[in-house]
Amino acid sequence: MESGPPGSSRPTEPGPCLSSQQGADQAASASLQNAAAAQPGRHSLAVAAVLPAGGCGERMGVPTPKQFCPILERPLISYTLQALERVYWIKDIVVAVTGENMEVMKSIIQKYQHKRISLVEAGVTRHRSIFNGLKALAEDQLNCKPSKPEIVIIHDAVRPFVEEDTLLKVVTAAKKHGAAGAIRPLVSTVISPSADGCLDHSLERARHRASEMPQAFLFDVIYEAYQQCSDYDLEFGTECLQLALKYCCTKAKLVEGSPDLWKVTYKRDLYAVESIIKEKISQEICVVTEEDNKYVSHLLEEVLKSELNHVKVASEALCHAGRDLQQIILDQCYNFVCVNVMTSDFQETQKLLSMLEESNLSILYPVVVVSVHFLDFKLVPPSEKMESLMLIREFAKEVKKRNIWLCGLLISYPQDEQKLQESLRQGAIIIASLIKERNSGLIGQLLIA
Numbered sequence: 001m002e003s004g005p006p007g008s009s010r011p012t013e014p015g016p017c018l019s020s021q022q023g024a025d026q027a028a029s030a031s032l033q034n035a036a037a038a039q040p041g042r043h044s045l046a047v048a049a050v051l052p053a054g055g056c057g058e059r060m061g062v063p064t065p066k067q068f069c070p071i072l073e074r075p076l077i078s079y080t081l082q083a084l085e086r087v088y089w090i091k092d093i094v095v096a097v098t099g100e101n102m103e104v105m106k107s108i109i110q111k112y113q114h115k116r117i118s119l120v121e122a123g124v125t126r127h128r129s130i131f132n133g134l135k136a137l138a139e140d141q142l143n144c145k146p147s148k149p150e151i152v153i154i155h156d157a158v159r160p161f162v163e164e165d166t167l168l169k170v171v172t173a174a175k176k177h178g179a180a181g182a183i184r185p186l187v188s189t190v191i192s193p194s195a196d197g198c199l200d201h202s203l204e205r206a207r208h209r210a211s212e213m214p215q216a217f218l219f220d221v222i223y224e225a226y227q228q229c230s231d232y233d234l235e236f237g238t239e240c241l242q243l244a245l246k247y248c249c250t251k252a253k254l255v256e257g258s259p260d261l262w263k264v265t266y267k268r269d270l271y272a273v274e275s276i277i278k279e280k281i282s283q284e285i286c287v288v289t290e291e292d293n294k295y296v297s298h299l300l301e302e303v304l305k306s307e308l309n310h311v312k313v314a315s316e317a318l319c320h321a322g323r324d325l326q327q328i329i330l331d332q333c334y335n336f337v338c339v340n341v342m343t344s345d346f347q348e349t350q351k352l353l354s355m356l357e358e359s360n361l362s363i364l365y366p367v368v369v370v371s372v373h374f375l376d377f378k379l380v381p382p383s384e385k386m387e388s389l390m391l392i393r394e395f396a397k398e399v400k401k402r403n404i405w406l407c408g409l410l411i412s413y414p415q416d417e418q419k420l421q422e423s424l425r426q427g428a429i430i431i432a433s434l435i436k437e438r439n440s441g442l443i444g445q446l447l448i449a
């Protein structure tokens with residue numbers, strides 16, 4: 001079993017330097033795990049995960065294997081790893097990738113700072129890849145520690161939306177029953193065709209379910225099942241729960257899963273993943289300004305709130321050493337509007353960009369920064385400021401390297417109150433679109449409300 005990339009830290013317990021969000025995640029995990037472990041006769045479980053990621057994604061119909069297809073410029077598998085890493089009681093995550101993708105996988109682990117990841121060679125089928133992952137856990141010594149877990153989770157690398165409570169449910173059920181798997185209601189009816197391609201019979205949809213992931217097993221059960229498995233099953237099987245039943249007489253407990261457990265299979269699934277992630281990271285906007293611009297910022301904040309229902313909009317002063325702003329960054333707000341009034345320079349915006357670059361916020365998701373410039377076009381014709389405003393292109397090119405997506409917005413700042421409200425509304429509509437759509441084609445552009 002190969003560890004993560006050279007120089008990367010071996011799987012370690014999450015350190016004390018967790019950001020407040022990660023800390024919150026760990027606290028949530030601890031409470032979930034304690035809840036499970038608190039059950040009579042329970043003790044904390046040694047849990048590992050195996051992620052089969054050795055497929056070629058034929059049904060996706062693109063050259064890149066789907067687990068490496070980019071979502072907001074980040075490979076799909078990295079989202080799944082992030083989902084599992086947030087669950088701190090999963091001690092080891094074994095990913096099965098083909099030899100030709102081993103280096104790509106190592107670079108993903110390094111770039112997105114994934115921890116507790118080990119790599120094994122995938123097999124020519126999904127079952128063989130999973131078996132290789134189990135062998136690595138059974139026979140390998142991670143960090144000179146016994147790596148054989150009590151419970152092993154098996155989860156497809158192309159199912160990025162898996163929550164801790166679902167993982168805990170299948171693990172808890174597997175501890176009791178030997179095996180457990182997430183299921184979902186069938187959307188289409190299952191039919192059985194006859195040899196001549198006509199309908200032989202259909203299954204009663206209400207009495208059947210779709211088998212999804214995650215699944216969990218007592219390690220010894222599923223490892224024994226794979227060791228006994230026929231070549232036919234290894235070659236053509238698609239259901240781990242069936243192997244546990246067939247070779248170990250273990251009847252898996254079926255756990256109702258959430259709607260977002262689906263497997264990315266076709267191209268449309270990538271678009272669905274991207275829109276879900278965009279929705280998730282556009283739920284909070286921070287309007288940043290200097291003290292003397294608070295009035296305009298507040299006006300813009302109110303209009304943004306009215307334009308973006310359910311989105312949390314807060315204002316923060318850029319000064320005071322950014323103490324409150326630091327906390328907002330730590331709490332993983334991915335959208336910032338920097339308000340500049342009657343100026344075309346970028347001093348305030350650059351202060352914000354520096355703070356963002358110093359944080360690790362944009363490692364996993366692109367951070368959108370809109371540098372807003374209110375100008376009274378009657379007093380200051382835009383043409384006079386255009387040259388300095390176009391510097392946005394250079395700034396944007398620089399910070400894009402840190403996954404910060406910067407663009408500019410020029411908003412007319414008329415003296416007339418009613419016209420100002422109209423400008424603000426136009427500006428808010430553009431800001432809302434930039435944040436929700438996250439169109440990388442607009443990076444470095446100067447838009448005019």
Ligand SMILES: Nc1ccn([C@@H]2O[C@H](COP(=O)(O)OP(=O)(O)OP(=O)(O)O)[C@@H](O)[C@H]2O)c(=O)n1
Pocket residue numbers: 051052053054055056057058059060066067096122123124125126127129130156157158263264265
């Ligand atoms: N030899 C294989 C085949 C599949 N998988 C993994 O098993 C998961 C679910 O399988 P599937 O959706 O079938 O992936 P692909 O085989 O890549 O897709 P396709 O059948 O369209 O080629 C994926 O994470 C895939 O990478 C694997 O580890 N090893």
Ligand SMILES: O=P(O)(O)OC[C@@H](O)[C@@H](O)[C@@H](O)CO
Pocket residue numbers: 126156211212213238239240241263
């Ligand atoms: O490799 P395939 O995508 O054909 O099969 C994978 C799925 O069957 C599997 O992930 C769930 O059905 C649970 O077993």
